[in-house]
Amino acid sequence: MMTANVNCGHSNGTAEMQKMCISIVPIFNHLEQAEMNEIVKHTHSVSYPRGHTIYHEGDTSDGLYIIHKGRVKIYRLSENGKEQLVRILESGDFTGELSLFNETVHDAYAEAMGKVELCVMSRDDFQKFLLKYPAISLKVLGEFSNRLAKTEKQAARIAMETTDSRLAMYLADLAEERNSDRINLPMTRKDLASHIGTSPETISRKLAEFEDAGWIRQLGQREIEILDMDALLLI
Amino acid sequence: MMTANVNCGHSNGTAEMQKMCISIVPIFNHLEQAEMNEIVKHTHSVSYPRGHTIYHEGDTSDGLYIIHKGRVKIYRLSENGKEQLVRILESGDFTGELSLFNETVHDAYAEAMGKVELCVMSRDDFQKFLLKYPAISLKVLGEFSNRLAKTEKQAARIAMETTDSRLAMYLADLAEERNSDRINLPMTRKDLASHIGTSPETISRKLAEFEDAGWIRQLGQREIEILDMDALLLI
């Protein structure tokens, strides 16, 4: 049984949290203080435990979810029940938008990777704000266009690159994002495998190969140091 | 009303044609007549021959392209020079948007599949209209959300389904889209292969298998009749 802790904005602490929630999200935090306060009134906070499914494929969309604390993984299931990890959301990211515009049902799953705190806004309120503050639309369009570019790139990679390349590119992307040669895999081998279209065993083997070749060093199960980025990307 | 055919060479086309262009695009055709006229003033028409590259990966974005007549294929190149077909644009579709919001350079190629006629709007004008008419933003958001959903689905398929399934699902999608059991492949084996992440040879072989199994009938090189959709999707 889920033990969701739903707050509807009556306590000071919670109002404070919702305000924070809005103020950390790129799509809202460019607004005037008064405007943000108005938006805060139309959100409520929710907290879920590790493993809780926030929405299912097929659920009707109930709104926009903004991650305040914790991480959420978005995944899909194929016909035969295999899971593919689509992306991981962190503080300041949002989801639920896809079904806000055209579809009315979700086409993926959202699951709490640890304890998470979310701010939720209803579909109707969100659309109202988009029309009232056109600048928000531009922010959301920017975010969508980023995601679309990333997803198309990912699809192209899975379709055309070898498994070695895909893994190497994933590591390189992560290193660039974190701006460091020491990276921490944000997920299990199984999830990573499903993300780049291979099997957990293959991930283990390839990482071992990379290490033998002197391109990386595995420090822990999750921590990796990249020693020779160029060689890695030449595979 | 639809007397505005061809005749726009490489320079500006007739006002009539540009008007048509705007009136067939879902993101604009919901506007009032006067508003559309205003937008028409800020577009110009262009025509390109078969095979012409409309924009290159790395080009700086010069604006929004709306397809008036003909078809345009969007593709990417991998490191090793392999091509992946991302999607095919038809009359009423638009492209160039990705680089309109965040990136300033294109990350893919656009090529005319036959003679095409386009209407072009500058990046600045487009952004101005988005702010002036918030309803346009909602339309574009809807279009983006569709594309994102489609692309994520595609990525998940390539990552997790067998080649048979991917081809079968592609045929099924096409049949549903066209609402008929007789479908015409909109592209060559090579392009289809790159789209679903396999090789042209494998496409030939699988289609032959499907035919032997009695699930489809190949009428011409491009025309296919689906005989047993259920069997096809059970692969």
Add this chain to the structure above:
DNA sequence: ATGAAACCTTGACCTCCGTCAAGTTTTCAC
């Protein structure tokens, strides 16, 4: 209409990597 170029098909080969299995290590709930 006609030749050249692009496209499609079929065969043979062979490699990559997915799957199963068994053992080890790490994580997590109590």
Add this chain to the structure above:
DNA sequence: GTGAAAACTTGACGGAGGTCAAGGTTTCAT
């Protein structure tokens, strides 16, 4: 802290499908 469950590693095996090649068919520009 402790035991159970989840996650990871390594090995062996087999099959799906990529690649190369050669020959037939369609398309297209002139």
